Each structure stands twice: as C-alpha cells, then as structure tokens.
Amino acid sequence: MATGRTHRPATRSRGIPEATVARLPLYLRALTALSERSVPTVSSEELATAAGVNSAKLRKDFSYLGSYGTRGVGYDVEYLVYQISRELGLTQDWPVVIVGIGNLGAALANYGGFASRGFRVAALIDADPGMAGKPVAGIPVQHTDELEKIITENGVSIGVIATPAGAAQQVCDRLVAAGITSILNFAPTVLTVPDGVDVRKVDLSIELQILAFHEQRKAGEEVAAPEEAAGAVPPPPVAHRAPSAGPGADSGRQGPDGDVPAVMPA
Amino acid sequence: MATGRTHRPATRSRGIPEATVARLPLYLRALTALSERSVPTVSSEELATAAGVNSAKLRKDFSYLGSYGTRGVGYDVEYLVYQISRELGLTQDWPVVIVGIGNLGAALANYGGFASRGFRVAALIDADPGMAGKPVAGIPVQHTDELEKIITENGVSIGVIATPAGAAQQVCDRLVAAGITSILNFAPTVLTVPDGVDVRKVDLSIELQILAFHEQRKAGEEVAAPEEAAGAVPPPPVAHRAPSAGPGADSGRQGPDGDVPAVMPA
DNA sequence: CTGTGTGAAAGCTTTCACAGCT
DNA sequence: AGCTGTGAAAGCTTTCACACAG
Incomplete structure (x- = not known):
C-alpha cells in the first residue's frame, strides 16, 4: 500500500x-x-x-x-x-477535544470514565453555529472555527471524532494540522493520516456484523445445514462458477478467548 | 479460570x-x-x-x-x-434490542449504519419508568419489565447493553435467560456469560488509554528521556526494588498496521 | 507449600513472492 | 502483460508447565 x-x-x-x-x-x-x-x-x-x-x-x-x-x-x-x-501514561493529565456533539458526542462528554482516569475534556467542538455556547455536560460547545486555537492554546494532543462520516476526514486533517497526534475515531470511515499519528477506531456496525457472523454460525450448527434460509437470494450478477460447493455446514466454531484491538500508526 | x-x-x-x-x-x-x-x-x-x-x-x-x-x-x-x-449473515435481518437509553443508547438508536446493513432495532428498553412511551429515533422506549416478552415475541438474538456499569451484568443475565446469544457491551464491565454466548465489548476509556500509552511514547522519544515529568510521584507503597532501571527511553515504537478485535465466546 | 516469572511449544496472523489464469 | 490465489517464511500471541523465591 x-x-x-x-x-x-x-x-x-x-x-x-x-x-x-x-x-x-x-x-x-x-x-x-x-x-x-x-x-x-x-x-x-x-x-x-x-x-x-x-x-x-x-x-x-x-x-x-x-x-x-x-x-x-x-x-x-x-x-x-x-x-x-x-x-499507560495516566499519571499525567491528557486534555482531549471531542469534535461532533450529537448524541454520541454528548454521550462521550458525559461519560464519567473519561474524567476519572487521566483524561480531561478540554473542549467540545461542533460545526453547527446553533450549538455554540450551549453547555453539554457542563462544558460550553465551541464552533469549529475555533478548533485550531483551542488545540494550540490547551496543548491538546488527543482528539475524538464523533462527527458524521462525511465530515470525519476533513476534521481529522484539521486536527492533525493543529498538532493532534492521536485520534479516536467513531465515524464509520477509514481515516488517512500522516506518519506518526495514531488512529484507533470504534465502529458500531462492524461490531454488530461480527456478532451476526457468529450468530449465523450458531444457527447453522443447530439445524445442521439450512443451506440458505428460504427467500429471495439475489443471484450472482456474473456467471462465476461457485467455488466448489454450497455454504458448507460445518466447523464447530468456538474460538478461545482472543482479544486484541487495533492501532494503525498512520 | x-x-x-x-x-x-x-x-x-x-x-x-x-x-x-x-x-x-x-x-x-x-x-x-x-x-x-x-x-x-x-x-x-x-x-x-x-x-x-x-x-x-x-x-x-x-x-x-x-x-x-x-x-x-x-x-x-x-x-x-x-x-x-x-x-456475514447480512442477507437476513437481525432484530436487535438496545437496553439503556441514555445519551449513548439514543446515539445508537439513531445511528443509521445500524438499520442500513441487516440490522433492525426491534426495541429500546430502559429501567426508568419516566422514559416509557417516550419515542427515541421514532421508536417508543419500553420498560425493563417487558424485556423477556419483547425478546421472545420478536425472536431477538442480539442485544446491545448501553446501561451504566452497575446494571450491566444484571441486564446481561436477563437477556441471556430470555434467549439472547450475542451481546454488544458498551458498559465498562467484564460480563460473565454462559458458554455459547458471544460478547463483544466497546470501551471508550480503554481506547483512550491505549492512545495515551502511545502518545506518551512519542513524547518520550522526542525529548530522549524525560525520566518522569517533574511532579508528585506517588512512592511505591512497598519497598520493592525497581526492576532494574527507570523508564528507559528507547524502542522506536511503530508497529505495522495491526487490527484485530475481540470475541469472547463465553 | 503457594503462586510468580519465564523459557519453550503451539497457534495465529501477516507478509513474501511467484506460479498460473485471463 | 496483469492481477489473483496461495504455499512458505516470518512475526506475534497465547498456552504450557515448572524452576524457584518467599
């Protein structure tokens, strides 16, 4: 790549x-x-x-x-x-900015675990001028125009993106340009960042989809081989040959505990 | 274990x-x-x-x-x-219940990516009687008392927990007892579930802490060896000898792209 | 005796690099 | 020519099982 x-x-x-x-x-x-x-x-x-x-x-x-x-x-x-x-570096305090104060941003701002362990919400930022000044979790929302100033003046190095997907990359670019070097991204997009910037992402629908995968497997095991629940099966658009057989019923899925999140260092 | x-x-x-x-x-x-x-x-x-x-x-x-x-x-x-x-099992529709309709639960209910790909919010459930009937994202919130009934009647197999940490395990137990076999947990607690139930967790403060770790490393590299920023360093409660040296400045941290979430199948 | 600390073995995951279809 | 599909090599992570400190 x-x-x-x-x-x-x-x-x-x-x-x-x-x-x-x-x-x-x-x-x-x-x-x-x-x-x-x-x-x-x-x-x-x-x-x-x-x-x-x-x-x-x-x-x-x-x-x-x-x-x-x-x-x-x-x-x-x-x-x-x-x-x-x-x-973990929690003996010092990390000022954090949250960009995008919708339901999710508000939830994050209100989240207690934030403040408790080494993190301090330095500012809430939103693009909606109507939000400006409105307090969320006791902190007044500031307009996106102030973004650079806020980051510089508070020495913020961690940013949380809770905007819609469409705005995420743009916000990300501005955060990085302003000096942010770690980003927690809640928007369902792949962010491109320069080398040296860490991005971690949290993605609702991805988590659900992974659950669905396992859920499906369980159902398949119980009924042996449902072959594909009855119903409209969109036919393969092209006449590829099926790899070999149908959706095989098999594999006693049940991984061990596994657990390993992600860092994508730029 | x-x-x-x-x-x-x-x-x-x-x-x-x-x-x-x-x-x-x-x-x-x-x-x-x-x-x-x-x-x-x-x-x-x-x-x-x-x-x-x-x-x-x-x-x-x-x-x-x-x-x-x-x-x-x-x-x-x-x-x-x-x-x-x-x-991924997305050719079928998965009804999902969200338990705990605070800011986060509301954010989840409103999240478009949910509905779009194979998932349907079958019900919103909250323990606060004052919430009952109130519509969130167009769906009326139902009281926790209805939990079992809702799950059974709608054949729900995936549950999302967005309650405070204290209530999570209890809610989890009820979900499982009612027949749920996949859980997405946003509460900052370790859930205990019987074999055969998948749990995935999303944890804000954990993600931030991981970022802080890397952020600290970056800072350390720049300044060579800050040894420990000046300030009140809580002294080791016991007279353990330090393992060998101080927080060594070293290691050109920069892992490859890594990415691997977690399943904890019970 | 109890429970830590750790080499060594076993599993996974990622990366390489190239044979083989189209 | 070009790009997929895939053995084999290289890295990580987890698990074993046991020496050894307290």
Missing part, C-alpha cells in the same frame, strides 16, 4: 507487545475496583478472573512490565495500580 | 480466521461505496487502499471465502458485496 514503512527491525528493549498494552487498561480497572474495596493483595488467578482473562496471560503481561509480584503471595494492589498507570 | 473449555482441535473445513471475519465488514463498506458509484470491478490494490489494509492481506482474506476474483482483472463489485454479505 503505497508508502511501505521502513520496517524497522524493532529496537528491542522496553517493547511491550501491543496485545499486552491493550489489556493493561482492563487490569487497571479491576485493580482500581479492588483498591476501592481496600483489598491489599491479589493473586494472578483472582485478578485474571476479575479482568476476564486467564492467569497465564496476565502473568506474562505483567512480566513485560517488570517483576512486581511476590512469589507465594501475589501482587500488591496499590503498587500495581501505580505501575500500570505510569506505564 | 474455572471452566476450561473443551479445547476442540478445530473441526477444520470452512473455518474463516477470526482476524479475517473482523475485516470483512471493512471490505463490505468499501465495496458498498464503490457499488453506489457504479464501479463494476476493482483490484485488490484499490480495494485494499479504500479499506485501509494492504493488498496481500486482502487477497489472503478473500481466499478463505473462495475464488471470487478474476485473474488479470480484479473483483466484480456487486458479486463480492453479495458474497461477503452472505458470509
């Missing part, structure tokens, strides 16, 4: 695997809950259950951070909370 | 890799856009760019579905749209 990326052989050292990074927030949440209940220590088994993973994985994950446990005992909750927070 | 899962040796056959399944919706979206512009065929290179992946990956992915392309030419857009839709 065009560019080609330098394919750096990995500078080694403190390279925490991406899969592990993606689970750290999970552990952190579980640990925070324990901390609130004043639980002093926890074993890998207990913590793993609370976080919804298995203990081997958890121990391996923690081993990348260092040896923070005590053999025969477990992990010190407070200490781990601090170590993971630090590793 | 309790259960232990039968560890089936994979029944082989039509087993499409999970990573591939997770990308099919992406391809489908790109293809739908092409279809709307009446583009008849597309090469793996073009389609891959539109979907934000590389062409080798795309071809490999398609190879699991069958040989739907034409060498020297590319893929027939309409035909591929149909094949992928069918593979």
